[in-house]
Amino acid sequence: MAIHAADFNELRLDRLSRAFGAVQALKDVTLTIRRGEFIALLGPSGCGKSTALNCLAGLLPSTGGGIWLDERRIDTLRPERRGFGMVFQNYALFPHMTVAKNVGFGLAMRGTPRAEIARRVEEAIGLVQLNGQEHKLPGQLSGGQQQRVAIARAIVIEPPLVLMDEPLSNLDAKLRLEMRAEIRRIHNTLGSTTIYVTHDQEEALSLADRIVVMRAGAVRQVGAPAELYAAPGTIDVAEFMGFRNRVEGTVTAIESGVATLSVDGGSLKGKATPGLKLTDRATLSARPEDMHPGDGAGLPVTVDSMEFRGREFVGYARTAAGAAMSFQAGSPVATGEVVRLVTDASRALVFPGVGL
């Protein structure tokens, strides 16, 4: 494979900040990315992940901190001097240029000889499987094909870093899954370093080597997907990782890492997180798939509705206090019926404090 990523060892963001007037969109983001890694910046909209990406690309000047590529400081360089490949959310293909011209644009700007441009463009187009579409205009392509062109255009310049800004958000569900696999395949083939911005935890979990969870302009947690999935460090990271149910109560027992929480009308068990103490007020956080109707002392809820999901049912219910709960069940429960929900004690998490 002739297309390969330019060499460097690590990219460092050092207390990178960006303010828009009084609003701090990015607060002291410090992060080290090693060559070849696939990093996902994950967070809800407005968390600063796109700002971080634009600062990296040089499209937005940072207002504090620095960006270092090995020993070279790059945050003062203009975007055209950084040489990073970027894939935009709306693709940003040049509408007046053919697919081949779009892909070859970066090389042409570098004054690469024509014959070499033709060869590398052909190779990049082959890599994203768009052979035969070279002479079409972007407007004649489907959304998925446009996305492939955008990716080919970004990687053909062999950038040290590929930046992707929610590249799949404009595609339909089926295409999104296809392109997701494609993006990871291309990353593996080229050995490139990719920073991928998304608000979709599933996308981040399936693609990334490491996930950076952001909230309100700051990094909340950095970790491998399995680590973040099983042990989110804070309740808001947990919520972003699919722990949609929250129940508040008082800790009545902690035994070999499992806390028992006395809640409104029953009790629930979950893994104790660091800092949790007996008789504390605490919040249990659990995924719908880790809560089931059980017998005995679970949390009593009134079922609002059930959805059939193939292998199982997903139920929506309400506690006596009115908090929404969702759970999984092997068989349907009638609407209006009261069931007691129990948790999978090894998967639910109990965080110290309430009103989090």
Next chain:
Amino acid sequence: MRALAADHAPGLRVRLAAHGLDGVTLLVVPAALFVLGLFIYPFAYGFWLSFNPKAGGVLANYGRFFSDAYLYGTIATTLWLALPVTLLNLALAVPIAFRVRLMRRQRLLTTILVIPITLGTVLVAEGLLNYLGPQGWFNRTLLWLGLVSSPVRLINNYWGVFLSLLITGFPFTFLLTLSYLTGIDPALENAAATLGAKPAQRFRHIFLPLLLPGLAITFCLSFVQAFSVFPSAVLVGAPAGPTRVISIAAYQAAFEEYDYSMASAVAIVMGLVQLGIVAAVLGARGLLYRGPAGGGKG
């Protein structure tokens, strides 16, 4: 079977509606009458009138126009004013629009620029007459600074009309250019920048090709405006000679010679010249990319 088909054949009303004609279509009538009465009829009448000269055959007016240098010369005179003014306006509008598109207080600037349009050509010409005259501020400043020893002549000649057309035409050209420019997705420039294109390359490869079709339209509209110059050619120009534009020829035929037929012929010639230039520009535009100026779906 046939009877059944006849039973189900849709009525006239339904068939008309399928072609987009129904009661609502009647709302077009007032506008159509307006256009017919105030545009098509006068035009057709003038066209017919131009072929009914006071003396001579059907084409006598046109024959006279194209054999008299005092008349056909007005075409070149007018083009010599309208073309450079339009091109200069475009050349000024593009870089200024590039700067303004990044500004936050665009509305204030737009308002200031619209003022010359609303004031009209006569007021601007009168203003220029004072400002650029031998005793005007402009010349006095030049004299005071010692840049010239005697006042520069800027009115009652070619330059007076040129400047007046530039001032009244610029806001229009600029606003059109700005709207075309802001219609180009800013992500395209960002994409070009991340791919290594320097500002000049971004202009040449991205903005210019996407802007050209709009600039062609802007050129046509500005040109037609400038070509029909009349008040400033009389007020700040030299209507007997260097700025004897084609509309003056038409005016003289109509109101000095009282030859409406000849005046109509001049007007038709004027229209044909405009049409020729516009057709040439639009024809060239047809060779350009004219699709959307966005970067993709979304």
